[in-house]
Amino acid sequence: MQAAGSYQYPPMDFVIYGKPSATAIREEAERLGAQRVYLIVSRTLNTTTDEIEKIRSALGNRYAGTFDGVPQHTTRDVVVKAAALALEAQADLVVAVGGGSVVDAAKIVLMCMEHGIVDPAGLDGFETTPDRRFAAFREPKVRMIAVPTTLSGGEYNSGSLVTDTRRKLKQIFNHPLMMPRSIILDPAITKYTPEKLWLGSGTRAMDHGIEAICSPRGNPLVESVCLRGIRFLHDGLLRSKENPEDDEARTLCQYGSWLSAFGLQARVPMGASHAIGHVLGGTCGVPHYFCTAVMMPSVLRYNKPATGEAQKLLAEALRAPELEASDGFANFIAKLGLPRRLADVGVTEKQFALIGENAMFSIFTKSNPQPIRNPDDVVSILKLAA
Secondary structure (H helix, E strand, O other): OOOOOOOOOOOOOEEEEOOOHHHHHHHHHHHHOOOOEEEEEOHHHHHHOOHHHHHHHHHHHHEEEEEOOOOOOOEHHHHHHHHHHHHHOOOOEEEEEEOHHHHHHHHHHHHHHHHOOOOHHHHOOOOOEOOEOOOOOOOOOOEEEEEEOOOOOHHHOOEEEEEEOOOOEEEEEEOHHHOOOEEEEOHHHHHHOOHHHHHHHHHHHHHHHHHHHHOOOOOHHHHHHHHHHHHHHHHHHHHHHHOOOOHHHHHHHHHHHHHHOHHHHOOOOOOHHHHHHHHHHHHHOOOHHHHHHHHHHHHHHHHHHHHHHHHHHHHHHOOOOOOOHHHHHHHHHHHHOOOOOHHHHOOOHHHHHHHHHHHOOOHHHHOOOOOOOOHHHHHHHHHHOO
């Protein structure tokens, strides 16, 4: 047991569940006194379902506009475009409805609005680096609400992943008040999410919990909550794969995502799985929701010398106490039918050196429990996942 540590509560108001998202958004807008609510939403939801129209109707004259142009990997070009439109609409509250990319876009849009950034280069110098945890953003006057339709759990922390397409590099931007004021969990709106995205994003949520449990800077509260979240996700994902119409299973998954994010929410530093995953997405174009599936077993093997006791707890949460945690997770991925190796997502050994170099820019490489000293250490993990 650790002799010293701390837990930091994030600046957010509520996690709301058990209500239709349109109703909950309207009630939150009323609570916050918002008069100009700007929606940043999934294009699929906006163009092929009536879910976003339900929200617009519920907001009535508080509705200020909709942006639905966020790509799979949030880019600087897109967020400055959305920010310019939100400024033009005089938005006083932003609502993100969609997956992790939509939520990340809304977070950084708040800061672009605050600083009047409408050109991609305007974000230079604000990115998080190994030596700078929080950028010198001013506190945003406009805040946001998140309605997640996937399980990756990025809405539970204040960081935003944004790709600089000039360098094919995914960067983190962070300020405590980029955290949503409220998060609304509605299983009904998730039924439009493609199966692979739903299941893969669930493993991404598990990543938050696993790396928090294994972090030397964790604490008893984070460990207990994250282990429960991983169990919820394990059971809920298998059930929802078997029956996509099972609302209870989807709710279980949403609870699991919430709980698994407890460490990241409290700024317990993540490790190599996050660092490498960000590079796989930004540099190699791998869908974010497949990164944990292909990398986590190898990261666990690399980290075993430093995280043996934590991995025993993880194996129990995965209902595989008789196995190494890495094998238990790999077996779980196989049951979900997700990609299991880097080759399955189109990443070859020719790319390993560049991935290793770019991973060294991540703050999470520095905080991995088993030290990563240079790009060759990253390559050794990649080879385990080849």
